[in-house]
Amino acid sequence: MPDATLQLGNLKGVWRPVYAHRTALHATADAIILAAWKRDAADLNLADVIAAWRQSTGETVDHHRRQAAAAIVLTALHAHPWRRTRAAIATAAKRAHRIGWATGHTLVTRDKADDTPYDDTPDSGYGITSPDMPDATADATATAVLTTALAATANRAGRAMADGTDDSEGDAEDVVDDGYDLSLAADVAASAAYGAGLLAAYLDAGTQSVSWMAAGDDRVCDRCSANEAAGPYSPFAVPTFPAHPRCRCVLVS
Numbered sequence: 001m002p003d004a005t006l007q008l009g010n011l012k013g014v015w016r017p018v019y020a021h022r023t024a025l026h027a028t029a030d031a032i033i034l035a036a037w038k039r040d041a042a043d044l045n046l047a048d049v050i051a052a053w054r055q056s057t058g059e060t061v062d063h064h065r066r067q068a069a070a071a072i073v074l075t076a077l078h079a080h081p082w083r084r085t086r087a088a089i090a091t092a093a094k095r096a097h098r099i100g101w102a103t104g105h106t107l108v109t110r111d112k113a114d115d116t117p118y119d120d121t122p123d124s125g126y127g128i129t130s131p132d133m134p135d136a137t138a139d140a141t142a143t144a145v146l147t148t149a150l151a152a153t154a155n156r157a158g159r160a161m162a163d164g165t166d167d168s169e170g171d172a173e174d175v176v177d178d179g180y181d182l183s184l185a186a187d188v189a190a191s192a193a194y195g196a197g198l199l200a201a202y203l204d205a206g207t208q209s210v211s212w213m214a215a216g217d218d219r220v221c222d223r224c225s226a227n228e229a230a231g232p233y234s235p236f237a238v239p240t241f242p243a244h245p246r247c248r249c250v251l252v253s
Contacts (some may be wrong), residue, residue, distance in 0.1 A: 003145045003203040003210050006011065006213045006216050006250065007047070007087070007215075007217070008214040008215045008216060008217060008248060009216075009217060011111045012113075012115070013111075013113040013115050014106065014107065014110055014111070014112050014113070014114055014115060015112065015115075016115040016158065016252075017044070017115060017116065017117050017118055017252065018103055018107070018250070019021060020085070020117075021099055021102075021103060021118075021120050022099070022103070022194065023100045025095070025096055025099050025190065025194065025202075026190060026191075027069055027185075028092075028095075028185060029095070029096065029186060029190045030183055030186070030187070031068035031100060032046040032088050032092060032139050032242045032246075033085065033088045033089055033179075033182065033183070033184065033186045034093055034108060034179045035184060036084035036085045036087070036088035037082075037084075037085045037087075037088075037108070037179045037182050038177060038179065039084050039246065040081070040082050040083065040084050040085050041176050041177050041179075043080070043178065044076070044077075044080050046073065046076060046157075046172055046173055046176070048071075049072045049076045050069075050161060052072060053068055053069050053072045053161065062239055064243060065161075065162035066155075066159050066161075066162040066163075067116075068146055068156070069157070069158035069159075069161040069162050069172075070154045070155045070158025070159075070160075070164065071154075071158075072201070073157045073158055073161070073172060073176075074150060074154035076126070077150040077153065077154055077176070078096055078150060080193060082146060084141075085146065086105070086139075086143075086146060086184070088144075089141065089142040089145050089146070089186060089189065090135075090138040090139055090142040090187060091138075092186065092189075092190055092193075093133060093137075093138045093141040093142070093189055093190065093193040094132070094133045094138045094187075094193070094249060096190040096191075096193035096194040096196040096197065097131065097132070097194070097196055097200075098120070098122065098131045098132065098197060099120045099132075099194060099197065100116065100194035100196060100197020100198045100199075100200075100201070101122060101130075101131035101197035101198070101200055101242045102119060102120045102122045102131065102201075103120070103194075103197070103200045103201070104197060104198040104199070104200070104201025104202050104205075104253070105122065105131075105201045105204075105205070106118045107201075107253055108201065108202065108205040108207065109205075112171060129200040129203050129204045130200065131197065131200070131201070131249075133193060133196070133197075141189050141192075141193065144189070145185045145188075145189045146181070146182075146188055148181075148185040148187075148230065149176070149181045149182040149184075149185040149186075152181035152184075153176055153181045155170075155182075156181065157172040157176060157250040158172075159180070160172050160175050161175070184246075185244040185245075185247060187245050188242060188244075188245050191241065191242035192241060194244065195238075195241035195242065198250075199235055199251065200240065200248060202251075203235055205253065206233075207253045208234075209232035209233065209234065209235070209253075210230040210231070210232060210233050210234070210235050210238050210240070210251050210252065210253060211251070211252045211253075212227040212228045212229075212230075212231045212233070212239065212241075212249060212251060212252075213228060213233045213249060213250050213251070213252045214228045214248075214249050215248040215249065219248075220224040221243070221244065223243045223244065224243050224244075224247065224249050226251070227239045228249070234242075238251060
């Protein structure tokens, strides 16, 4: 995308600290949330539900075995409290919102050639909007992330059980333990909270329009390219941000 304003491979000026903060945000969120998931998952025992699945399905066709396996794993996952994971997701979302606010505040107040670091933990109460995500929103984010992650994890575990060997119990537990689906869902949530913080800072500054800026390389997907080309947008009509997991785009005042 030669016409993109942002070039991640050659960041200059304010974009250096902006993307340094964003990279650190995602790395920290991934580490904290995955660690919490693994600690919660260590208390989960699938042996009984897998035994029940084997007894109920017998030698049915693979498609139905997968569905039955996924359903029984999902029931077990939903019954598990996931307290640490919920708390980690909520905390990460709130932190992402504050970093998004700080980034937006920096982008509207700083010379674009200034590449010095900035504080990513701003004080509350700058003006008409706040850098803080409400607790209810953070809790709802945690619930949404967990709901998405548990469903996807159950589907993968179900496939492992139905398509595996007699060690399907171990295969399913490996799927749960790896936290892959949680990482994807949490990445989207962190980016969404970051984007919400950006927009809150822009609204506080009186911004009338927002552009979607893509990463400026050959990895940019068609959806992000289209979002960039269709801008600028009203701050109240920006396309859903992020466009997908691991999205590298940014909203710019």
